[in-house]
Amino acid sequence: MSNDLHLQQATTAVKQSGGVSEASTRADTLFEVDSGASPLVRGIYAHVPFCAHRCHYCDFFTVAGRDDQRPAFVDRMQKDVAATPAWVGGDIETIFVGGGTPTYLAPPDLVRLLRALHDRFVGECSIEFTVEANPETVTREIAEALVTGGVNRVSLGAQSFHPELLHALERRHDPNRVGVALEHLREAGITRTSVDLIFAIPGQDLGQWEDDLARAIDLGTDHLSCYGLVYEPGTPLRGRRDRGEVEPVGDDLEARMYEIARDRLAESGFEQYEISNWARPGHRCRHNLLYWRNENWWPLGPSASGHVEGHRWRNQPRLGEYLEGDGLPAIRDVEYLEEDGRIGEGFMMGLRCLDGLPGTRVEEMLSGEGGERRRPIIAQHVESGLLEWSGDRLRFTTRGLLLANVVIGDLLAPSTPAEG
Ligand code: SF4
Numbered sequence: 325m326s327n328d329l330h331l332q333q334a335t336t337a338v339k340q341s342g343g344v345s346e347a348s349t350r351a352d353t354l355f356e357v358d359s360g361a362s363p364l365v366r367g368i369y370a371h372v373p374f375c376a377h378r379c380h381y382c383d384f385f386t387v388a389g390r391d392d393q394r395p396a397f398v399d400r401m402q403k404d405v406a407a408t409p410a411w412v413g414g415d416i417e418t419i420f421v422g423g424g425t426p427t428y429l430a431p432p433d434l435v436r437l438l439r440a441l442h443d444r445f446v447g448e449c450s451i452e453f454t455v456e457a458n459p460e461t462v463t464r465e466i467a468e469a470l471v472t473g474g475v476n477r478v479s480l481g482a483q484s485f486h487p488e489l490l491h492a493l494e495r496r497h498d499p500n501r502v503g504v505a506l507e508h509l510r511e512a513g514i515t516r517t518s519v520d521l522i523f524a525i526p527g528q529d530l531g532q533w534e535d536d537l538a539r540a541i542d543l544g545t546d547h548l549s550c551y552g553l554v555y556e557p558g559t560p561l562r563g564r565r566d567r568g569e570v571e572p573v574g575d576d577l578e579a580r581m582y583e584i585a586r587d588r589l590a591e592s593g594f595e596q597y598e599i600s601n602w603a604r605p606g607h608r609c610r611h612n613l614l615y616w617r618n619e620n621w622w623p624l625g626p627s628a629s630g631h632v633e634g635h636r637w638r639n640q641p642r643l644g645e646y647l648e649g650d651g652l653p654a655i656r657d658v659e660y661l662e663e664d665g666r667i668g669e670g671f672m673m674g675l676r677c678l679d680g681l682p683g684t685r686v687e688e689m690l691s692g693e694g695g696e697r698r699r700p701i702i703a704q705h706v707e708s709g710l711l712e713w714s715g716d717r718l719r720f721t722t723r724g725l726l727l728a729n730v731v732i733g734d735l736l737a738p739s740t741p742a743e744g
Contacts, residue, residue: 350652351623352409354635362411363633367614367621368419368445370401371628372426372437373643376461379494380564383556385627385641386424393647398433400647402440404624407651412622416445418452418611421475427461431469438473441624446474452610454479454518460497462505467512477516477609478509479549485539486532489525493553506543518547518609523585524578525553526570533581537588546607550585551600552578579726586722598677599728616673626653634661664694668736671698675711675732680719701734 357363374394375386419441429437438455446453454477455470462480470478484490485499506517519540523533540548555562555572564570573581586596594602598616601609614621623630627641638657640646646653661669667689674681686702689695702718705711710724710731720728 349637349655349658351630351637351639351655352652354637354658355409355632357409357411363620364415365412365620365622365632366415366417367611367619368412368416368441369611369621369623369628369630370419370421370426370437370441371423371623371625371639372397372401372421372429373424373626374428375423375425376428376458377494377496380560381493381553381556383559384424387643390643393643394429395433396647397643398429398437400649401437401625403650404653405440405444408444408622408624413445414447416447416451418614419445419454420611421455423456425458425461426455427457427466427470431465434466434469435472438470438475442474450476452477452516454609454611456481457505458497459501459505462501462508464508464511467505467508467514470509470514471512476514477518478514479518479520479547480505480545481520482540483520483522484525484528484532484536486528486536489528489532489536492526492528493522503543506545516547516607517545518549519543519545520549520551522551522553523581524573526572528573528581530577530580530584534584534588537585541588541592541594546604547609548589548594548602549600550582550589550602552582582726596678599725613677616676618670618673629657634666635659636661663692667692667694667698671735672732675718675720675728675735678719680714680717683713683716683718686718698735705731705734 355363371385373385373387374391374397375388378386378388421438421441426437427434438453442453445451453475455475456479457466458481462478480502481495482499482502483493483495485502487499490497490499502519509515509517521536521540523536537550553572555565561570565572585602589596589602593604595605596602597608598612601612603609618631620632621630622632623637623639626639626643626646629636629638636657636659637655639653639655670685670689671681674685690699690702702711705724706713709721710727711718712721712724720731724731
């Protein structure tokens, strides 16, 4: 069951963009944009890969032990920002700086990066400007740097308030630093915060999970993300599990933890709006909604992924190459979804949100190429109680949320067996 709560990026049938050589491609060459019909890009994702230490469950692109390269990295990011095509901007509603640990940059470097993003992408209207942070990095100075840079929202990776569970994750912070970080942020003027928690950590019991939820709620944050631990392929933690050195919690316990999160957070006034995300009214994360609604966003920095008008790509995940480059970085994993893939992905992303999909959108997708064969799949999952029609919207039932990957897998499955 552990995967049922962790929907991954779509793995639908894709094709390489015709005639594109990935080794030398840059993102601007994927599009032919004339000034009258620019794609509407609403979001910016900037990736800062530096961390003080590499946690053994993490499969993000991060680097540890290369702290001396942080100032040069910010110099390079400024060039990346400056090279972004002119048609990106003007309609930006969210900027998200993730990593890695963006707040591991020295305050002056952090300000330089944030101001470059702000000056290029923030116009007259206020936008959601989020930075991810590890609790131990949020000093008074960092909080002030965030405000100087125009940030108005911070997402804190608390993960747990139990030292032994943090140790099991190889996270090094003192749990009390979460509250201290929030205080620094509020004093500096940042009141919009999110806290990340992880459940199903080896050795975790229900009492500890209830306590983690209670302590996160008590901190007064307005947004919580709760993720079940994933044993990602290629991570040291996965290797330890495969060698029998780590025992995952059982499926039933993990499911029970998820149900407890739903109950406790609902009792405390949080609305669940996505499989792993809860918010007080008015505090949903606009940036994440942009991903789940399949809108357009532009990536900056090594390994950052972007999506514009059905084109997906990833900047090369190599720090040295990035630092030596100029202008836009080289890209890889270029994909352009066929209609069948777009429909599968439309269901996957739309159903992640608890509101589900409007009936008109469902009918539109079912009427497209590859849509008809999904009709009986939907009917079958409605019949078995995993999906339901609520008014005019198709959505997961409470039980369906626990088995979301099964339903999504069926809706994503390519229409013909993959070659090879
Ligand atoms: S601090 Fe976060 S991004 Fe960095 S290695 Fe640990 S889990 Fe990954």
